[in-house]
Amino acid sequence: MSLFIRPSSLALPFVLTITLSGCSVMRSYDDELKQTIDLAGQGQLDQAITQHESNNTGGDYDLLYYLEKGELLRLKSQYKDSAGAWLLADQKVNEWENEAKIRAGAILENAGAVVLNDKTRRYDGHDYEKVMLSTRLALDHLLSGDWNAARTEIKKTHEREAIIAEINAKDTEALEQESKEKGITTTFKDLNGYPVETLNSAEVTTLKNGYQSAFSHYLAGFVYEALNEQGLASPGYRQAIELQPNIKILEDGLAALEARPNLRKPSETDVLFVVESGVAPALSSVTIPVPVIVSNLGVIPISFPVLHSDPSRTLQPSTISIDGKDTLPLAGITSLDTMSKRALKDDMPGIIVRGILRAAAKTMSQKALMDQGGGAAIAGIALNVANVVTESADERTWRTLPATISIARMTLPSGKHDIAIGGSKQPIDIQGSHAIVLTRLLGNQVYWSQPAYGPQMPVYAAPAVIEPSHNTENTAITEPEKKASAKSKKKKAKKPIQQAKG
């Protein structure tokens, strides 16, 4: 009787874990998002949002739900709704930050427990996703015309990067210590059958890290410059150069920082064109037999995540045309594809150690049941089958992020301009001292943004005189009269302002 009871008591927690976490254990995030991205790539944004909602019906929405939703709403040019979704995502990242600061260095906690796979862990987002969230929130605010809110998000980006750096340093230290104690020396290069080349290319290894992007820092420089904060703009441009050296547009950003305000006329707008293309890579699971030295358990199959570059196969344009005459080269300054590979490369030691410890824990539970024989042995076989079925790497990743971000910059007369990328042309009204024009290429679609008015930089000239309206009868003024009137007003205002200089 007792023999019959013991195996079931051992298997019960396992069965319960499967039941309770059922969806997350077997969920294929790649499959879910493939349909959503396909719809967005065909211009069916409403259907894409409906599809996204139908994939998340539980009510308790996770970080990824808000990340993807914010992106889809932004494609629809619903910048305020998009920012609303991303601010909810931001709350979740804040929770992670507060917890992570306390538990930094506890990267392997619960790794040895009989957990099913990494999918059952709460999704806290990859480091580059957390940073990119702040950058994209800043872009939403810029497109809504709120440059000060964008500045707040940009400041948050720097603080977030500093927290990530601190936590990563502590986690790396803890991981090295744990691996040493357990005698685990396996690296991703030892995984026979793993596509090592995806994580070991020159472009991946030369990145400074997996979470800082040249685009985020260049955007910071541009926003600070627009808000007349040169002291903060220069480190933005400088860090962008450090992250992606030898790119002319980045070098010009810093070199011409002091000269630019004097070169731009009050009637001109400094425009930053941002062209995003494709979608971030997908993650899939590959199972590889790994020798588990812990307790001499032999070779055990363990699943690892593998990245697949932009499945949407969106073309990346190399130029942007303005009013059919100026053609500007687009400089690719950030590849989310490369960043996610670098992030996975940096995460792999933790994934390997967690995988080995988890496999060891599962195998030892199974072995304990088998050693008891009888009914327990049957439970042991069932556990083995369940282990094989549920062994799968975590496929979750922010898929609707673009694969690449390119920029171009030009000072244009304020007003309407025809902007063309590839075969798509759009009239855009550009106003203010600075403006951002954002374009997203996805599948066969080109999504354009119409920026709200940018900030007004000081021009040290009195604004046009506002005369009290004495004559309301004859308000129709011809264009030449308007110009003449403005000229005489400018003349009147100029003298005292010149005296004020110094």
Added chain:
Amino acid sequence: MYKSNNALKAATVALLLSGCATQSPTLSSGNVEYGDSKAVETLTNEFGSTDLQTIAESMANSLLQSPALFAKSRPLVTVAEVKNRTSEYIDTKSITDSIRSKIVKSGMVRFAVDTSAMQTQVDELTRQNQTGLYKKSKSKKMGNMEGADFRIEGTITSIVKRADDVKDVYYKFSLQLVDIESGTMEWADEKEIRKTSNRSMF
């Protein structure tokens, strides 16, 4: 009688105010505390509040001893930009604001609006003089702004080095006072800060 009435009113107001000066109750979840804003902060080796306070204190004290400021009665000074030559997002305006506050408190100098506040100044004068909304006799006249005698400008630079488990950051903050009319540098000083941390901090 008029005087005694006023005195009585003043005494009553003072009494009422002092009578109301009871200690406010504290609302607290127990997780938030106020700290000493002057406490030495060494949480990370990035530029922090202690660095800002040290630089502002040191520069303001040094500048107030400059003979150039004594040569003229309450000279007019303007603050130009402090150029940030580091890769860190250091708000240099916040540093110059602190230096300016300390110098203004000494009463030895006056400050003219700086370039960042110029547009607000121009807008206000324009509003008073050109919108037709203000009495001419009560609006402040255009053309009466005073040019500054001196300009304060500077730079902040850093050298960051990493070796094994150690990160060393060296900051140098340089400030100078320039006579605007003659273009001569009348005062200059530097403040150096070195911060070293081990790997778990970066």
